[in-house]
Amino acid sequence: MAGFKITNGRFVRKSNGDFTRIEGREALKQRVLFRLKTMRGEWFLDPTLGPDYKGKFLIKDFVKSTAERDVFNDLQRIPEIRTINEVTCTQSADQQSVSIVVKFKDIYGEDGVTVSV
Secondary structure (H helix, E strand, O other), X not given: OEEEOEXXXXXXXXXXXXXXXXXXXXXXXXXXXXXXXXXXXXXOOOOOOOOOHHHHHOOOOOOHHHHHHHHHHHHOOOOOEEEEEEEXXXXXXXXXXXXXXXXXXXXOOOOOEEEEO
């Protein structure tokens, strides 16, 4: 799958003004980051896309295993991912943010890929 490279929420352009295209693993990593940075219900074309941050992450009674399962289930919907080896969700002490690390194998090679938000 191919797409346009996005950095800090903006399309990356070449010196001639054309958009920079990405393919393969780089495009997949960007797609995973997009899913992890999208709050469920936020994307109007697919309201089921992204983790349920309001209901499972940024709550007083944070349950790590429930949050990790939510991320796991969401990323399983991406066809290029073969296996998800590890999902780690950590809530900050002030309960205002969550960090997520995902390790998976994809169709583009046997070596593992790590994505963190």
